[in-house]
Amino acid sequence: MRLLLSICLVIISSFAYAINIEGTLKNVKGEPIPYATLYVTELTTGTTTNIEGCFTLDIPDDKSYEVLIRCVGYKSQTLHLSQETLLPLNITLVDMNFQIPDVKVRRGEDPAYDIMRKTIGLRHQHLNEINSYKANIYLRGTIAFTKVSRLMSYQIKRREGVDIKQGDVFVDESYRQVLFAYPDQYKQKVIQHKSSMPVDLDLPIIDFLAASLYQPSIEIMISPFSPSAFRQYKFRYEGFFYDGDYSVNIVQVIPRLKSKQLYSGKIYIVEGLWCIHSVDLSFDTPVGPVKMHQNFHEVKGKVWLPVDHRYEFSGGALGIKGNVQYVANFKYLDVALNPTFHPNINSTIAQNRQNESVKEIQKSIIKQPKKEKIETQSTAKKQEKTKKIDSKQKTKDKNQTERQKITKIPSIKEMQFEITSYQQVPLDSFRTVPLSTNEKSSLKNASMKNQMPNDRVGEIVSKSNNTFLKDTYNFMTGETYYYNDSTWRFTSANFIRLNSFVYNPVDGFAYNIDSKLSHYIDNEKKFEIKPMLGYSFGPSKLNWDLKLWYKYSPISSISLQAGEDTKDMNPFIVDPLVNSLSSFFLGDNFKKYYRKKYFSIAHTFSKKNNWMQKLYYSHKNVYQMDNSLSKNVFDSEFSTNTPTGEYINASNLQSQDYHVVGASFRTRLSFLDNQKNSKYTNLRVFAPYLGLAYKYIFSNSLGSAHRFEVNMEQKIITSPSAWVRWDLAAGKTFGDNENLHISEFFNYRIQPIPLRITNDYFSFYNTDAYSLSTNDGYFKSKVIFRTPYLLLKYLPFLSSSLSREEISGGVIYTPKTQYYEVSYAFTELLFMFDIYVSSSFNQDGFNNVGVSLVIDL
Numbered sequence: 001m002r003l004l005l006s007i008c009l010v011i012i013s014s015f016a017y018a019i020n021i022e023g024t025l026k027n028v029k030g031e032p033i034p035y036a037t038l039y040v041t042e043l044t045t046g047t048t049t050n051i052e053g054c055f056t057l058d059i060p061d062d063k064s065y066e067v068l069i070r071c072v073g074y075k076s077q078t079l080h081l082s083q084e085t086l087l088p089l090n091i092t093l094v095d096m097n098f099q100i101p102d103v104k105v106r107r108g109e110d111p112a113y114d115i116m117r118k119t120i121g122l123r124h125q126h127l128n129e130i131n132s133y134k135a136n137i138y139l140r141g142t143i144a145f146t147k148v149s150r151l152m153s154y155q156i157k158r159r160e161g162v163d164i165k166q167g168d169v170f171v172d173e174s175y176r177q178v179l180f181a182y183p184d185q186y187k188q189k190v191i192q193h194k195s196s197m198p199v200d201l202d203l204p205i206i207d208f209l210a211a212s213l214y215q216p217s218i219e220i221m222i223s224p225f226s227p228s229a230f231r232q233y234k235f236r237y238e239g240f241f242y243d244g245d246y247s248v249n250i251v252q253v254i255p256r257l258k259s260k261q262l263y264s265g266k267i268y269i270v271e272g273l274w275c276i277h278s279v280d281l282s283f284d285t286p287v288g289p290v291k292m293h294q295n296f297h298e299v300k301g302k303v304w305l306p307v308d309h310r311y312e313f314s315g316g317a318l319g320i321k322g323n324v325q326y327v328a329n330f331k332y333l334d335v336a337l338n339p340t341f342h343p344n345i346n347s348t349i350a351q352n353r354q355n356e357s358v359k360e361i362q363k364s365i366i367k368q369p370k371k372e373k374i375e376t377q378s379t380a381k382k383q384e385k386t387k388k389i390d391s392k393q394k395t396k397d398k399n400q401t402e403r404q405k406i407t408k409i410p411s412i413k414e415m416q417f418e419i420t421s422y423q424q425v426p427l428d429s430f431r432t433v434p435l436s437t438n439e440k441s442s443l444k445n446a447s448m449k450n451q452m453p454n455d456r457v458g459e460i461v462s463k464s465n466n467t468f469l470k471d472t473y474n475f476m477t478g479e480t481y482y483y484n485d486s487t488w489r490f491t492s493a494n495f496i497r498l499n500s501f502v503y504n505p506v507d508g509f510a511y512n513i514d515s516k517l518s519h520y521i522d523n524e525k526k527f528e529i530k531p532m533l534g535y536s537f538g539p540s541k542l543n544w545d546l547k548l549w550y551k552y553s554p555i556s557s558i559s560l561q562a563g564e565d566t567k568d569m570n571p572f573i574v575d576p577l578v579n580s581l582s583s584f585f586l587g588d589n590f591k592k593y594y595r596k597k598y599f600s601i602a603h604t605f606s607k608k609n610n611w612m613q614k615l616y617y618s619h620k621n622v623y624q625m626d627n628s629l630s631k632n633v634f635d636s637e638f639s640t641n642t643p644t645g646e647y648i649n650a651s652n653l654q655s656q657d658y659h660v661v662g663a664s665f666r667t668r669l670s671f672l673d674n675q676k677n678s679k680y681t682n683l684r685v686f687a688p689y690l691g692l693a694y695k696y697i698f699s700n701s702l703g704s705a706h707r708f709e710v711n712m713e714q715k716i717i718t719s720p721s722a723w724v725r726w727d728l729a730a731g732k733t734f735g736d737n738e739n740l741h742i743s744e745f746f747n748y749r750i751q752p753i754p755l756r757i758t759n760d761y762f763s764f765y766n767t768d769a770y771s772l773s774t775n776d777g778y779f780k781s782k783v784i785f786r787t788p789y790l791l792l793k794y795l796p797f798l799s800s801s802l803s804r805e806e807i808s809g810g811v812i813y814t815p816k817t818q819y820y821e822v823s824y825a826f827t828e829l830l831f832m833f834d835i836y837v838s839s840s841f842n843q844d845g846f847n848n849v850g851v852s853l854v855i856d857l
Contacts, residue, residue, distance in 0.1 A: 823839075
């Protein structure tokens with residue numbers, strides 16, 4: 001019901017406008033003026049010219065309006081609009097001649113410092129003078145790639161499945177509504193969204209829109225209005241100009257030190273009110289400079305709020321260069337002032353209205369009415385019936401919705417995204433900044449791709465239509481082929497994938513390949529066959545695996561799996577490729593192996609990113625393997641294939657035939673969700689994940705054992721570039737656990753090697769792979785904090801890099817062992833290298849110090 005009401009209100013409001021004003025804005029030389037502001041005071045809304053100087057503005061036809069046109073460097077102009085206005089408009093702005101009045105200079109001090117002292121002294125008022133407001137926001141981001149190297153194009157296509165090339169332009173635009181209630185309660189509703197972006201990008205631009213320069217800092221940036229600004233900046237007075245009835249001072253901002261934490265440029269301060277009129281600032285990043293433009297306007301009772309934002313970036317790194325632009329327009333509705341700072345609104349009538357407005361917005365933010373919940377449930381039931389009636393149409397709608405999902409944005413507290421149907425209310429009716437020619441083409445091409453009819457019916461078609469040699473190469477590297485309107489899909493084996501090749505003292509050389517055949521029965525049912533075939537040349541063993549998977553409802557699936565293969569005793573340690581390279585070149589084999597014949601059947605209920613429940617049975621026949629090689633190719637001797645640890649004995653490695661019945665459950669504790677973001681913090685607290693698992697392991701010869709395990713993990717985003725992650729887990733085995741096979745032990749993520757591929761955040765680095773494995777009980781926990789600036793990044797020669805720093809600490813406790821580890825890391829060097837320094841301790845005291853390198857491929 002609430003969603004339907006939102007759609008109706010949007011449609012009604014769109015019909016309320018009868019006049020669409022279009023035109024262009026140019027300077028005296030006839031050059032277009034991009035990103036100038038046109039603001040209608042009576043409507044508390046406006047628009048911005050696009051990069052070609054074009055604008056569009058909707059106004060009611062019942063009376064005339066005054067439109068204030070502003071752009072940095074040009075003289076402001078007031079335009080009178082009504083239904084008699086001749087269209088289109090061609091407006092010319094003249095250059096502004098700044099005036100410098102006679103000023104009193106105190107002790108040789110630049111008058112800019114007095115202006116800044118007054119403004120900084122009132123920053124607390126400017127941050128808190130709003131009790132509540134409702135605002136409609138139009139937001140658009142455009143990315144234009146000017147250079148994409150072949151290497152980076154390949155990496156992006158391999159990791160994201162997206163083909164990006166030089167000259168590509170991508171656009172993402174949305175229309176949303178924000179409710180704010182003092183002091184820091186936000187609610188955001190996405191009314192409409194449209195995008196040609198090939199992937200969902202979690203860009204932090206919205207954080208800067210929600211933040212305020214009156215804050216001491218925004219992320220790592222120190223504001224020119226911070227209480228410490230005079231230690232960080234120099235200020236220079238450059239004159240003033242008139243904007244309506246107000247005199248506006250121009251202050252040049254100059255960093256005292258060369259730092260990527262400081263702004264430079266100009267700020268404009270309203271005389272007497274000592275508030276921001278507009279800003280034209282820039283700051284450096286390791287990949288290029290960012291220009292930041294904000295225009296403020298008097299929205300109510302001499303209170304100035306930002307009405308439009310613009311961010312421009314030009315630069316790049318690692319073979320990619322481009323231009324990025326973000327523009328945002330605000331329309332403020334129902335603005336209520338804080339009587340603490342505006343005592344003139346304290347009359348009984350005004351105060352009652354004020355309180356009602358605040359309570360209404362707070363109510364809509366904090367509590368969801370019962371009636372709304374009931375109506376939402378009723379709507380869900382109706383949608384379920386509709387789903388059964390028209391499954392084919394639902395497939396198309398579902399796919400389109402998945403493509404158009406909005407990534408959660410870190411800057412709003414208690415976000416509740418409500419996305420309306422894009423066909424019912426076109427985004428064109430909300431667009432306040434006209435699209436440029438390239439932007440129109442980008443959105444049009446994206447729309448055509450989404451609506452392109454399928455031409456694969458009745459024949460198998462490869463994605464490549466090139467020469468025989470290239471087709472052969474594609475087949476050998478895992479090409480997907482389609483048949484019968486793409487309902488049947490076959491993915492060939494990747495014969496040259498590095499992980500297909502294995503080298504270790506047990507297998508010698510081993511080679512495994514897999515493929516996949518999928519059948520999409522309808523929008524809710526899917527069937528897959530995944531065969532694997534390989535050979536271990538050392539013991540002369542055939543490796544095989546066959547998995548059948550059938551999804552028979554939106555949340556339910558069943559799988560059968562059988563095979564025989566060489567397996568890791570602890571599958572969580574060391575990447576197989578790294579272990580193979582280490583064994584081949586150094587003779588250091590970190591993994592220990594056993595042979596397993598297996599059959600399993602599992603039933604799964606799952607809802608993506610919410611919960612998953614799994615029931616399964618498996619039969620396993622396991623036996624120990626010896627090394628088939630004594631030395632590597634460089635004559636280095638291998639260690640034996642026998643792990644060591646406090647709980648490991650010969651009976652845990654012997655041949656066994658046993659059965660396992662198990663259940664697992666994982667869910668997100670949404671009732672603990674407490675996403676918090678205010679004008680003063682950038683904190684996002686996601687609800688933790690909880691996992692529960694149970695195994696019943698039994699055999700005729702070894703008895704039976706019960707194994708229980710619980711784990712939790714959570715991520716807290718303290719800013720768009722900093723986060724905290726933690727996890728804890730505990731488990732206990734009861735019954736005949738002395739003779740359990742080591743593969744049924746509690747094993748942990750251990751990386752006892754100085755070189756790793758990909759980063760596993762919850763790993764431990766300074767202990768042997770199996771020394772802490774246990775068939776009894778355990779407790780484990782780890783906390784990680786990653787941030788742009790912590791210690792070394794404050795050094796001048798490192799502060800310009802995009803790398804981040806990380807500290808972490810963890811503990812593993814068993815009845816026989818205690819292990820503690822603390823680490824410091826310098827991460828994301830050149831986007832792909834992490835350097836870790838770790839110290840470890842055990843029950844006897846200090847244990848070890850180690851250095852490791854992570855290459856994120």
